[in-house]
Amino acid sequence: MIKVGILGANGRMGRVLIEAAHAHNKTALGFASVRANSSFIGMDAGELAGIARQHISVSEISSDTIEHADVLIDFTLPEALGQNLRLAVDAQKPIVIGTTGLNKDQLNMIDEAAKYIPVVFAANYSVGINLMLNLVKQAATVMGNDADIEIIEGHHRFKKDSPSGTAMAIGHSIADSLGRDLDKCAIYGREGVSDERRRETIGFATVRAGDIVGDHTALFATLGERLEITHKASSRLTFANGALTASCWIKEQAKGLYSMQDVLGLV
CATH class of the missing domain: 3.40.50.720 (NAD(P)-binding Rossmann-like Domain)
Structure with a gap:
């Protein structure tokens, strides 16, 4: 032991x-x-x-x-x-x-x-999330140059850091696969009227509510279809x-x- x-x-x-x-x-x-x-x-x-x-x-x-x-x-x-x-x-x-x-x-x-x-x-020790980090790399390689990429995460109301460490890990996995610098291409909030979304950006959306343990989605969206890779932790x-x-x-x-x-x- x-x-x-x-x-x-x-x-x-x-x-x-x-x-x-x-x-x-x-x-x-x-x-x-x-x-x-x-x-x-x-x-x-x-x-x-x-x-x-x-x-x-x-x-x-x-x-x-x-x-x-x-x-x-x-x-x-x-x-x-x-x-x-x-x-x-x-x-x-x-x-x-x-x-x-x-x-x-x-x-x-x-x-x-x-x-x-x-x-x-590690930002996250769940087996499913670590498999997700591999899956988003594959999705980025196939769809990343044509798709708008967004990462949506939700946690309980007491969590202090935002975006979550897991969301950032997902972002880095995607950015690395596409040869992008996440520090330069990440968008952490949108408000008001802005220019058209730039394809090379990776957006982050954060939810803090109730007792959500941890929800993470990587969204790859083109004008004709979208792929969502999602992990939800219940405990x-x-x-x-x-x-x-x-x-x-x-x-x-x-x-x-x-x-x-x-x-x-x-x-």
């Missing part, structure tokens, strides 16, 4: 990860950590996640804490990433990162950490189980930066 350490255990994904690790046939919970001075410190991790007692107390993240796990899983906030990576590197622990909304400096931190430890970093367990699959896989890898596509053998 691979012992996983859950960082940010009190978050929406953190709680689901505890539940998934308990049910998984190849993993066990090593520790569950929260930020310093959190009111959840000392609580049983199972009770925090709403499942059976795990007899593991929620603790503050520290160099001592992470010695209880073989692999770390980080679905926390961007501002916590630097400390978590430093602890992982110092302890030589592989880490699976699902935090989104990262800026260029934070992405560089991941690149730097991967020089010393194995790192899996966060989809992402948690994917992260656990990545944790089992990364345990056996050399230092370096990997994606969920690597984990699933899609590249």
Whole structure:
């Protein structure tokens, strides 16, 4: 059994990860950590996640804490990433990162950490989404030069970053297939009267409402037809189980930066 350490255990994904690790046939919970001075410190991790007692107390993240796990899983906030990576590197622990909304400096931190430890970093750990990333590449190759391309995504009302990390990953997959620079061709909003849509642009539309777990559609539309490739997640367990699959896989890898596509053998 691979012992996983859950960082940010009190978050929406953190709680689901505890539940998934308990049910998984190849993993066990090593520790569950929260930020310093959190009111959840000392609580049983199972009770925090709403499942059976795990007899593991929620603790503050520290160099001592992470010695209880073989692999770390980080679905926390961007501002916590630097400390978590430093602890992982110092302890030589592989880490699976699902935090989104990262800026260029934070992405560089991941690149730097991967020089010393194995790192899996993905915008989305669902198997279906990672298959979708391959499908949109194929669609872009066949239709991309003739079609208008739009990416529509929806998440719950509490999600902070927009567009979602998954939507951006879909955009990058399409842009790379077409030899375009997404930073230059992306359109993130339309308002008022504008010129005719330019074919080379890739549009993004964002929905934030209710408890939507995660909906993503890549739309390729010509004047005569349209192709829609859609993925809808109905449970966060989809992402948690994917992260656990990545944790089992990364345990056996050399230092370096990997994606969920690597984990699933899609590249």
